[in-house]
Amino acid sequence: MEREASISGAQRFARIKSVHISGVSYATIGEAGREWLSGIASKIRFKVTATTNPAGMDLISWRDMGIPEGFARGQIEIVDSLIEMGALPTFTCTPYLSGNLPAYGESVCWGESSAVAFINSVIGARSNREGATKTIVAAATGYTPLYGKHLDENRVPDLAVYPESLENLLHYYLLAYHIGLHYPDSVPIYNVKRASLAELKALAAAGAASGSIEMYHIPGITPNKLSDAAKSIQVTKRDLLSLREELSSFDGGTDLVVLGCPHLSLQEIKGLSDLMNGRKAIVKFWIFTARAFMPLIERLKWKIERFGARIWYDTCMVVSPLEELGIKRVTTNSAKAAKYLSSLRGLEVELLDIKEIIERYSAPE
Numbered sequence: 605m606e607r608e609a610s611i612s613g614a615q616r617f618a619r620i621k622s623v624h625i626s627g628v629s630y631a632t633i634g635e636a637g638r639e640w641l642s643g644i645a646s647k648i649r650f651k652v653t654a655t656t657n658p659a660g661m662d663l664i665s666w667r668d669m670g671i672p673e674g675f676a677r678g679q680i681e682i683v684d685s686l687i688e689m690g691a692l693p694t695f696t697c698t699p700y701l702s703g704n705l706p707a708y709g710e711s712v713c714w715g716e717s718s719a720v721a722f723i724n725s726v727i728g729a730r731s732n733r734e735g736a737t738k739t740i741v742a743a744a745t746g747y748t749p750l751y752g753k754h755l756d757e758n759r760v761p762d763l764a765v766y767p768e769s770l771e772n773l774l775h776y777y778l779l780a781y782h783i784g785l786h787y788p789d790s791v792p793i794y795n796v797k798r799a800s801l802a803e804l805k806a807l808a809a810a811g812a813a814s815g816s817i818e819m820y821h822i823p824g825i826t827p828n829k830l831s832d833a834a835k836s837i838q839v840t841k842r843d844l845l846s847l848r849e850e851l852s853s854f855d856g857g858t859d860l861v862v863l864g865c866p867h868l869s870l871q872e873i874k875g876l877s878d879l880m881n882g883r884k885a886i887v888k889f890w891i892f893t894a895r896a897f898m899p900l901i902e903r904l905k906w907k908i909e910r911f912g913a914r915i916w917y918d919t920c921m922v923v924s925p926l927e928e929l930g931i932k933r934v935t936t937n938s939a940k941a942a943k944y945l946s947s948l949r950g951l952e953v954e955l956l957d958i959k960e961i962i963e964r965y966s967a968p969e
């Protein structure tokens with residue numbers, strides 16, 4: 605940890621109350637990661653709340669997903685090692701909705717770039733975008749080096765963004781993705797009139813996926829101190845639509861629709877069940893969310909199941925080995941998923957808003 609502090613230029617450490625560990629999927633960390641975790645599992649005990657990012661499969665229904673036995677064995681060993689050290693089995697990228705909610709001003713050490721940007725921006729907690737190893741060291745020591753987004757001077761807005769129009773959730777993803785591409789290290793002010801939980805999540809996820817945006821402000825909505833930004837830009841609807849084209853490599857004829865990047869909130873699942881009501885899927889639909897919501901979804905899911913969609917827990921479309929399940933073309937509404945599905949999983953991607961997806965890939969009952 606001392607060496608880590610000197611690399612990042614930190615002079616001091618912050619005492620932390622929580623970590624969020626990414627790098628849980630066997631598809632991402634492989635044999636090397638599995639071995640490393642099993643080697644340290646009996647030697648390390650976590651001192652603070654430690655939640656976990658999605659794993660490479662639904663930890664209960666993995667056989668239904670078509671996950672090979674060998675993959676499942678490796679994944680279960682990773683999960684066991686993390687739990688032995690004291691991690692909480694949340695397996696979600698929205699841990700702030702599943703029991704790990706930092707307070708305003710609190711320093712934490714979190715992985716998962718979308719969650720880091722969400723808690724910095726929406727809650728006013730403080731974290732840098734950390735790698736898995738560092739979050740494990742922080743969990744074992746209870747400290748993290750104090751630099752970057754832990755410090756006031758790095759949380760000051762430097763770019764005022766004026767979108768021409770935001771008509772649906774996809775536009776929020778595209779707006780932040782556009783800013784992350786062109787201003788990857790900025791602290792933007794998004795001048796938007798409203799932002800639901802889903803929209804706040806989309807802004808957090810997309811700006812960190814195309815760039816390294818760890819924090820944004822929204823006047824009247826996010827709690828951090830605002831000041832005038834040095835630079836100001838307009839983002840037109842045309843900018844958003846041409847970005848959608850760039851992120852899409854096909855148009856119609858998908859193998860699989862994947863929704864839930866980041867993991868869907870309860871409100872989004874409710875909204876989806878209403879959109880699906882009275883319709884039937886004509887392709888495979890997979891939905892990803894946190895295991896913690898499972899009992900609550902019991903009463904909502906009949907509409908989703910009748911539609912023909914499947915809900916998976918503990919995992920997501922990016923960290924499960926979709927390409928090994930014979931899938932080649934996927935459709936999503938998340939710009940972050942679009943990027944990682946093509947770059948990490950090597951899949952063809954179609955990016956559409958949720959209503960367009962339902963219209964294109966389902967029919968009235």
Ligand SMILES: C[C@@](O)(CCOP(=O)(O)O)CC(=O)O
Binds near residue numbers: 625632657658697716
């Ligand atoms: C792409 C991502 O959301 C999930 C995959 O990362 P990991 O395997 O959990 O480290 C991680 C991130 O954006 O920080």
Ligand code: SF4
Binds near residue numbers: 921940
């Ligand atoms: S759903 Fe998206 S944000 Fe969540 S872990 Fe998967 S890639 Fe990351």
